[in-house]
Amino acid sequence: MTHIPAHTLNDGTSLPALGLGTWPMDDAEAERAVAEALGLGYRLIDTATNYRNETGVGLGVSASGVPREEIVLTTKLPGRHHGYEETLASFEQSRARLGVDYVDLYLIHWPLPKVDRYLDSWKAMIKLREDGLVRSIGVSNFTAAHIERLEKETGVLPSVNQIELHPLFPQAELRAFHEEKGIRTESWSPLGRGSDVLDDPAVAAVAEAHGVTPGQAVLRWHTQLGAVPIPKSADPGRQRQNLDVFGFELDAEQLRAIAGGDHRRLGGDPEEHEEF
Numbered sequence: 001m002t003h004i005p006a007h008t009l010n011d012g013t014s015l016p017a018l019g020l021g022t023w024p025m026d027d028a029e030a031e032r033a034v035a036e037a038l039g040l041g042y043r044l045i046d047t048a049t050n051y052r053n054e055t056g057v058g059l060g061v062s063a064s065g066v067p068r069e070e071i072v073l074t075t076k077l078p079g080r081h082h083g084y085e086e087t088l089a090s091f092e093q094s095r096a097r098l099g100v101d102y103v104d105l106y107l108i109h110w111p112l113p114k115v116d117r118y119l120d121s122w123k124a125m126i127k128l129r130e131d132g133l134v135r136s137i138g139v140s141n142f143t144a145a146h147i148e149r150l151e152k153e154t155g156v157l158p159s160v161n162q163i164e165l166h167p168l169f170p171q172a173e174l175r176a177f178h179e180e181k182g183i184r185t186e187s188w189s190p191l192g193r194g195s196d197v198l199d200d201p202a203v204a205a206v207a208e209a210h211g212v213t214p215g216q217a218v219l220r221w222h223t224q225l226g227a228v229p230i231p232k233s234a235d236p237g238r239q240r241q242n243l244d245v246f247g248f249e250l251d252a253e254q255l256r257a258i259a260g261g262d263h264r265r266l267g268g269d270p271e272e273h274e275e276f
Ligand SMILES: NC(=O)c1ccc[n+]([C@@H]2O[C@H](COP(=O)([O-])OP(=O)(O)OC[C@H]3O[C@@H](n4cnc5c(N)ncnc54)[C@H](OP(=O)(O)O)[C@@H]3O)[C@@H](O)[C@H]2O)c1
Pocket: 020, 021, 022, 023, 024, 046, 047, 109, 140, 141, 162, 163, 187, 188, 189, 190, 191, 192, 193, 194, 198, 213, 215, 216, 230, 231, 232, 233, 234, 235, 238, 239, 241, 242, 267
């Protein structure tokens, strides 16, 4: 079984250096894929209320037989539940669907700055952590300005910001901000889901030099940046491959080559995107 290195977060908890994404799996697929991934050695699982598969993810966790305390289970607060009381209630629903006593990492899925209630949600997340129902609290798709506001108003920084990050959108500026603040970056769509990232000749050349697949070269790039990729795969062969990225090292030129092309977002702009 592959052993995965881990990072210590700014709250003292531990976060595996790579995890499994579960969107867009349904409950049945998530149950199977999560159990298989845990059997292969994955210890970080990413879901969200809006993926509508928390029930399946929870069943996969129990079916795996892996001790609960070894698993870092992440879920996310949806936009329609922003607000203090709404966040507490939404969390309870997530916890019930997952069938767990506590959640390891709870994230605000999108900031929805036009709705402007993420600060109230953040205060509720702090309360959930104080009550021991959540081990670590974080955000997703937040800009530096959103995070600075959380810090100014509550004095509490997120442990994690999960953002769109892949070779087409390397996010150097936001990563530098995270580093300065001690926030761990997680990469969503790390393989550039549905784009041509894995067909890029520059990625292929790096992969060939190390005798690995393009997916492995890209995931290694993330981990060497210090970011935690959460590739989604429902296929056990690709799950295994995606986990096996800690036995080789890219040099500085190869790191540059991987993200050397045009840069553009594949997903929504956090200032505009409204996901309820
Ligand atoms: N916070 C957010 O707003 C947000 C937004 C988007 C996603 N996410 C999270 O991030 C996770 C990952 O992002 P994503 O699913 O968008 O994209 P991704 O992980 O970059 O790509 C997933 C796609 O790549 C395929 N794939 C996986 N491993 C591969 C490999 N080694 N070689 C070739 N193809 C491979 C998968 O198919 P198979 O299943 O067939 O292998 C799937 O179609 C999501 O599942 C979700 O948990 C979060």
